[in-house]
Amino acid sequence: MKARFAARDQVAIVGYAHSQVERHAPQPLGALALDTAQQAIADAGLTVAQIDGFTTGALFPTAGAHAIQDGVSIVSSNWLAEHLGVNPRYAAGFQGYGQIPGAVSLAVNAIASGTADYVLVHRALHNPAGRYHDNPMSAAAGAMQWTAPQGYFGPLAMIALPYNEYLQRHGATRDAMASVLVEARKNGARIPWSYWHEQPLTAEEYLAAPMIDDPICRYDCDIPVDGVAAFIFTSAERAKDLPHRPVLVSGYATGHPTVRRLPTHWPLDDIMTTGFETARRLWEQSGIGPEDVDLPQLYDGFSPFVYFWLEVLGFCPQGHAHEFVQNGGIDSDLPGGLPVLSGGGALGNGRMHGVPQMLECYLQLSGRAGERQRARATVGLACHSSPHFGGAVVYRAG
Amino acid sequence: MTAPVRPVPVPDDASAPYWEGAAAHVLKVARCARCHAFTIPIDIVCPHCHSTDPAFAFEAVSGRATIRSWTIVHQSFLPGFDDDLPFVLADVELVEQPDLRMIGRLLDGSVTALQIGDSVRVAFEDLAPGVAIPAFTLEEP
Numbered sequence: 001m002k003a004r005f006a007a008r009d010q011v012a013i014v015g016y017a018h019s020q021v022e023r024h025a026p027q028p029l030g031a032l033a034l035d036t037a038q039q040a041i042a043d044a045g046l047t048v049a050q051i052d053g054f055t056t057g058a059l060f061p062t063a064g065a066h067a068i069q070d071g072v073s074i075v076s077s078n079w080l081a082e083h084l085g086v087n088p089r090y091a092a093g094f095q096g097y098g099q100i101p102g103a104v105s106l107a108v109n110a111i112a113s114g115t116a117d118y119v120l121v122h123r124a125l126h127n128p129a130g131r132y133h134d135n136p137m138s139a140a141a142g143a144m145q146w147t148a149p150q151g152y153f154g155p156l157a158m159i160a161l162p163y164n165e166y167l168q169r170h171g172a173t174r175d176a177m178a179s180v181l182v183e184a185r186k187n188g189a190r191i192p193w194s195y196w197h198e199q200p201l202t203a204e205e206y207l208a209a210p211m212i213d214d215p216i217c218r219y220d221c222d223i224p225v226d227g228v229a230a231f232i233f234t235s236a237e238r239a240k241d242l243p244h245r246p247v248l249v250s251g252y253a254t255g256h257p258t259v260r261r262l263p264t265h266w267p268l269d270d271i272m273t274t275g276f277e278t279a280r281r282l283w284e285q286s287g288i289g290p291e292d293v294d295l296p297q298l299y300d301g302f303s304p305f306v307y308f309w310l311e312v313l314g315f316c317p318q319g320h321a322h323e324f325v326q327n328g329g330i331d332s333d334l335p336g337g338l339p340v341l342s343g344g345g346a347l348g349n350g351r352m353h354g355v356p357q358m359l360e361c362y363l364q365l366s367g368r369a370g371e372r373q374r375a376r377a378t379v380g381l382a383c384h385s386s387p388h389f390g391g392a393v394v395y396r397a398g
Numbered sequence: 399m400t401a402p403v404r405p406v407p408v409p410d411d412a413s414a415p416y417w418e419g420a421a422a423h424v425l426k427v428a429r430c431a432r433c434h435a436f437t438i439p440i441d442i443v444c445p446h447c448h449s450t451d452p453a454f455a456f457e458a459v460s461g462r463a464t465i466r467s468w469t470i471v472h473q474s475f476l477p478g479f480d481d482d483l484p485f486v487l488a489d490v491e492l493v494e495q496p497d498l499r500m501i502g503r504l505l506d507g508s509v510t511a512l513q514i515g516d517s518v519r520v521a522f523e524d525l526a527p528g529v530a531i532p533a534f535t536l537e538e539p
Contacts, residue, residue, distance in 0.1 A: 063475065133475040141408035145417075146439045148405045149531045150523075151471060151479045152487050152501045160469035161489045161501075168467070168514045214470035214484070260437055260445035262501055267466065267489065 003287025015044025053116030057099020098390030100354030188348020251286030254391030275387025354384025461520030
């Protein structure tokens with residue numbers, strides 16, 4: 001299939017750094033971001049003065065009443081550039097959901113167009129003091145008036161509705177999801193920087209966890225953390241002179257539904273309809289199909305997203321993901337298993353948004369995964385967020 | 399010490415007729431004067447015909463709906479709900495228009511045998527004088 005993307009395989013990731021993932025980091029988020037950015041630049045064999053582009057998606061994904069303060073609870077591209085002492089040619093923040101594919105697309109376009117030569121893509125996530133989504137709201141104004149007065153609030157209820165719609169429609173049970181959690185935590189337990197390092201989870205532990213918004217229990221949600229990742233992008237041509245094997249960007253896609261809904265109301269049909277279109281765009285953009293992907297890293301910030309991505313991307317028929325995972329379909333240690341959470345995902349690392357998916361693609365495709373290195377790792381796919389609001393990036397070993 | 403109170407809606411110019419209707423226990427939904435489609439919640443433009451001058455009017459609807467999904471809330475992140483836990487929130491489709499969806503509490507207590515497609519009817523929770531929140535109850539089969 002001919003790729004639609006004119007810049008296919010012309011932009012590469014050439015280095016990275018990742019902080020420890022902790023419940024509460026000892027230093028402020030901005031300091032952690034600055035340290036991580038400098039490590040990534042050095043890892044790529046570059047100097048700070050060579051970095052002329054910065055992109056991120058800075059969203060602080062809390063429904064709680066926590067302050068949004070640059071350098072403290074979020075880190076924007078401009079904040080990072082300023083504190084590195086760089087006046088960049090290009091600095092941008094992706095505004096939608098799917099911050100990782102969004103920020104990657106901004107970086108790729110900036111390099112392919114010649115706007116910038118070396119772009120730093122970062123993501124900084126913060127866990128504030130107190131409960132993450134707690135909100136002492138006493139008056140519900142604006143959009144909140146339509147949902148908060150009846151107690152519909154926050155992302156857990158948001159994902160509980162389409163998940164239950166899925167369970168009811170397809171005759172699935174909560175038990176099947178244990179396979180997703182066990183797989184994510186098994187792989188997260190192998191990752192030294194993960195919050196869940198050396199802490200796998202059993203199916204029994206998963207099923208015994210307290211319900212929050214039934215059918216969503218505690219372990220269906222990634223745990224809020226402090227953590228930062230940074231990646232360095234440049235042209236495939238310039239990448240030839242740098243120390244690490246480059247990982248090329250073959251294409252990306254994002255989407256956004258057009259149906260008017262209540263705030264944070266995500267009906268299953270919205271997720272699937274727009275999600276199928278996002279997947280179609282992804283294959284069209286990159287010129288590959290699901291059968292070509294060795295490493296489909298699916299987003300799992302809430303566990304049901306794994307089902308939705310498996311189905312929209314065509315790895316199993318619609319309505320059958322729950323059977324697919326129960327039958328060992330995503331066991332990355334089995335010869336025939338699809339390694340969709342080999343990087344541990346968000347459930348196995350902590351709330352690093354789409355970073356674990358992108359990092360696993362980078363590490364495996366550049367041959368830098370160490371003891372976890374997989375034999376077959378040429379084409380990777382990194383998803384982020386829900387299929388209807390988020391997106392995905394296709395990577396290829398350079 | 400008094401118990402925390404639930405968030406109360408703050409009506410604005412666009413939503414005032416909705417909350418006035420609710421206070422009188424009448425469910426009203428915004429309807430576009432151009433294409434006559436209902437919209438929840440009211441918007442600046444019509445999401446169906448894209449008119450920038452939709453002249454929305456709130457129209458009383460039957461209050462009849464079917465369940466599309468639900469969640470049982472065991473932990474609330476908002477004040478004032480703890481004494482009600484666990485409670486059911488239902489995602490319902492109003493009979494007036496395909497895919498016209500609302501989310502409201504199901505006031506039937508701890509229901510264990512819900513099914514997609516179950517019929518419900520609007521009900522109201524009176525929070526304070528002049529403040530009522532639309533909710534739903536199961537229809538007798």
